[in-house]
Amino acid sequence: MGKDKLKKWEENKSFAHVFEPNLLPIIKEGKTFMKGEWRSKFYKNENPLVVELGCGKGEYTVGIAQRELNKNFLGVDVKGHRFHKGAKDSLASGLINVAFLRARIEFIEAFFAENELDEIWLTFSDPMPNDHDGNRRITSGYFMKRYAKLLKSGGIVHIKHDNPGIYERALIEIPQMGGEVVLHDSNIYESGFLANVPSELKEVLEIRTYYEQMWLNEGRKIKYIQAVMPLKK
Numbered sequence: 001m002g003k004d005k006l007k008k009w010e011e012n013k014s015f016a017h018v019f020e021p022n023l024l025p026i027i028k029e030g031k032t033f034m035k036g037e038w039r040s041k042f043y044k045n046e047n048p049l050v051v052e053l054g055c056g057k058g059e060y061t062v063g064i065a066q067r068e069l070n071k072n073f074l075g076v077d078v079k080g081h082r083f084h085k086g087a088k089d090s091l092a093s094g095l096i097n098v099a100f101l102r103a104r105i106e107f108i109e110a111f112f113a114e115n116e117l118d119e120i121w122l123t124f125s126d127p128m129p130n131d132h133d134g135n136r137r138i139t140s141g142y143f144m145k146r147y148a149k150l151l152k153s154g155g156i157v158h159i160k161h162d163n164p165g166i167y168e169r170a171l172i173e174i175p176q177m178g179g180e181v182v183l184h185d186s187n188i189y190e191s192g193f194l195a196n197v198p199s200e201l202k203e204v205l206e207i208r209t210y211y212e213q214m215w216l217n218e219g220r221k222i223k224y225i226q227a228v229m230p231l232k233k
C-alpha cells in the first residue's frame with residue numbers, strides 16, 4: 001500500500017464534506033446511506049443536486065460548483081484517494097456546496113431516493129468495451145433507466161468522453177430508453193460546437209479533467225452528449 005494513498009484516506013476522514021460509508025452492509029444487506037437526505041442533512045438548502053458519477057479527482061464537481069453556487073454538487077467514486085484532491089481543493093476554495101461520496105455506482109439506489117437528483121455528469125467513464133449487456137458500463141441504457149428514476153422528471157444527463165464507442169452507443173441507447181438527446185457533438189473543441197452553445201455551458205465544457213488531458217495529449221477528439229430523461233407522469 002503506497003504511503004501517499006494511506007495519507008489521503010486518513011485525511012479524507014477529517015473532512016466533514018467527505019462521506020465514506022462501510023459498503024459491505026449496503027452490498028450484502030441492502031442498507032441505505034443518506035438516501036433522500038442529502039439536502040436536509042448536509043447542504044441544508046433546497047437547491048438542485050448535481051452528481052458526478054466516477055468523478056476521479058473531482059475536477060467537474062469542483063469546477064462547476066465554483067461557477068454555480070446556487071446548486072449542490074456531489075462527486076461519487078469508489079476510490080477515495082482520487083477524490084481527495086477535489087475534497088482538498090473545494091475546502092481551500094471555501095466552497096460549501098460540494099461533497100464527495102465513496103460508493104459503487106452499481107448500488108446507486110442505496111444512496112439516492114427517487115426524484116432526489118437534478119443532473120448527472122458522466123466524465124470519461126471507464127469504457128468497458130466487452131460489457132455487451134451494459135450492466136457495468138455506467139453510460140449504458142441499463143444505467144440510464146436507473147438514473148431516470150433518481151432524477152426529477154426531465155432531469156439532465158451529461159456525458160463527456162473521448163471514446164467513439166461510448167458516444168455512439170449512448171446516442172442509440174438513450175432514445176431507446178425514452179430519453180431525448182438535446183445536444184451532441186463528436187469533436188467539441190474543433191467543430192465550432194462551443195461557439196454555438198450558451199456561454200455558461202461553454203465555460204463548463206472547457207473544464208479539463210485528469211483523464212481528458214491525457215487523451216487530449218494523445219490527439220483524441222472530445223465528445224459531449226446532453227440528454228433529457230423521460231418525463232414522469
Ligand SMILES: C[S@@+](CC[C@H](N)C(=O)[O-])C[C@H]1O[C@@H](n2cnc3c(N)ncnc32)[C@H](O)[C@@H]1O
Nearest residue numbers: 054055056077078079104105123124209210211
Ligand atoms: C477513467 S476514470 C475518469 C475519472 C474522471 N471522471 C476524469 O475524467 O478524470 C473513471 C473513474 O470512475 C471510477 N469508477 C469506475 N467504475 C466505478 C463504479 N462502478 N463505481 C464508482 N466509481 C467507479 C474509477 O474509480 C475512476 O476514478
